[in-house]
Amino acid sequence: MHDSAEAPTRLDRWYPWLIVVASLTMIVVGQGIQFVLSVSLKAMTADLGWPRQVPSLAYAASMVCAGIGALYLGRLSDRLGMGPVALIGAVMIPGGAVLTSFVTEPWQLYLVFGVMIGLFGNATIFAPLMANTTRWFDRNRGLALGIVASGQSMGGTIWPPIATALNIEIGWRGTFLWYGVAALILMMCMTLILRRRAPGHLPPAPVSAGSRRAAAAPVLGWPAWLVQAMLCAAIVGCCVPMALPLVHLVPHASDLGFGPAAAAGLLSVALATSFVSRVGGGMLADRIGGLRTLFIGSAIQAAMLAGIASTTDLALLFGFAAIFGLGYGGIIAMYAFIVREYFPSEGLGGRIAVVYLFGTLGMALGGWTGGYVYDAVESYAVAFAIGVAFNVGNLALIGTLILRSRGRSAAAVA
Structure with a gap:
């Protein structure tokens, strides 16, 4: 009985690749907000009477803030696992997209993209997911990382035509709104997979002289x-x-x-x-x-x-x-x-x-x-x-x- 309980199940053997699929999906969906902004930039600035540097600066703010936020969130994933960190991104990125559909002033766009999309959104996506993926693989680690990283390229292929069609049908505000709804559903589903810790990834023990x-x-x-x-x-x-x-x-x-x-x-x-x-x-x-x-x-x-x-x-x-x-x-x-x-x-x-x-x-x-x-x-x-x-x-x-x-x-x- 004990031996059978300890034997890995088929799900256990395939779970690392489920992690890859979930991580890939999180990147494709989560970083899609950048492509939605790019496609919607011209319509947004024309509608609100803004110079194009406004959404461009919002994009730059989200990039820099994502890098800064990942410093803390990467360490948080070391302590708590990827699940709680992924959950933060699954709330912040869709929430930021929905709020973007209501902006009327530049400072509102800067705040949403800097804090929600960047600092607490995309900061949870790339670096923590890449680190978590490495924990699940000893063999085929490079292949797994390559598949996860390809989410950036896939997002650049998938989202622009979707956002273009939505802009034509329902306008840029509706595009951000419905992107947010779809992203919330998809990303929340992926967090259910990512909440499982990699084998051997335990909460860190108290720091000792040996560990230092x-x-x-x-x-x-x-x-x-x-x-x-x-x-x-x-x-x-x-x-x-x-x-x-x-x-x-x-x-x-x-x-x-x-x-x-x-x-x-x-x-x-x-x-x-x-x-x-x-x-x-x-x-x-x-x-x-x-x-x-x-x-x-x-x-x-x-x-x-x-x-x-x-x-x-x-x-x-x-x-x-x-x-x-x-x-x-x-x-x-x-x-x-x-x-x-x-x-x-x-x-x-x-x-x-x-x-x-x-x-x-x-x-x-x-x-x-x-x-x-x-x-x-x-x-x-x-x-x-x-x-x-x-x-x-x-x-x-x-x-x-x-x-x-x-x-x-x-x-x-x-």
């Missing part, structure tokens, strides 16, 4: 804080050049004289191929490790961004955009993979949240840099070249860690 020594143990022969600082700098170095074309590729193509459909098609191609590389990159990381996979993806991103900056031929631009997507798509999930690979599992959510905070700052810096440089010199090519320089810095940091990793085993604790 374990947390401070060297990583790759260097102090743990130094390696984490290098990862934080590295993610800035890859997110600045990542954001530049994602935000400015469409206007760049338009400036070159191509029509709206062709310009938008470039971004669509990059997003489509990024979905493939998020899953493929995860599978590659399971074979060669996170650092090497990150280096390959970052090198592809740098080369393709240089190509985009140097050509005016539409066919070449489509080729560069497609391969750019293959490069950047697999990058972001690798940081969670690397932290889980080389650092102890204690405090995993907090460590990953710190790294991804710098990622959001890099994305914000990249988006701002493109606009600032264009206004100064009337050329996106110069901005893209700056992005390539950031990317070279990223490759130098990751290459250094790869050299340090030779002959050293990963230190993560299952």
Whole structure:
């Protein structure tokens, strides 16, 4: 009787993949609010008489606040598990969407997107979910992380056409309202799956001298804080050049004289191929490790961004955009993979949240840099070249860690 009680059930064996499905759904649905805002931006500003910088600033506030909020919520998931943290996001993001449908003043939009959508909404989505996913897998960890991270690409494919159709039928206010209703139902259902803790993920014991020594143990022969600082700098170095074309590729193509459909098609191609590389990159990381996979993806991103900056031929631009997507798509999930690979599992959510905070700052810096440089010199090519320089810095940091990793085993604790 005891043996049968201890034997894992079929549900136990498949539960890690249920976690992947639930996490993927949370990202697709929860981050859909950003795409709803993007599609509704023109109608919203025309209706309320706002300049377009108002919803743009609300978007930027949600990004930065999400990174800041994840610092606390990542640590909270270490203590309480993913369930309570996911529940916060499942309430805040839909609630923020519903409130957005009633805004009449810019400060109201800033408050909703900064606090509800960012600080307590999307802060619960990416970094905590990635950290939680790593706890469920020893084998196929990279594949699992790649599938979860692909939620960003899937959301970019699914939500814009839905939001466009809703804007036409019921207006931007109705679009936010019904998105909020649908998001509440879907996300609350996913929290029922995410409330189960990963095997071995127990509430932290009182801090002892031994646990403090374990947390401070060297990583790759260097102090743990130094390696984490290098990862934080590295993610800035890859997110600045990542954001530049994602935000400015469409206007760049338009400036070159191509029509709206062709310009938008470039971004669509990059997003489509990024979905493939998020899953493929995860599978590659399971074979060669996170650092090497990150280096390959970052090198592809740098080369393709240089190509985009140097050509005016539409066919070449489509080729560069497609391969750019293959490069950047697999990058972001690798940081969670690397932290889980080389650092102890204690405090995993907090460590990953710190790294991804710098990622959001890099994305914000990249988006701002493109606009600032264009206004100064009337050329996106110069901005893209700056992005390539950031990317070279990223490759130098990751290459250094790869050299340090030779002959050293990963230190993560299952």
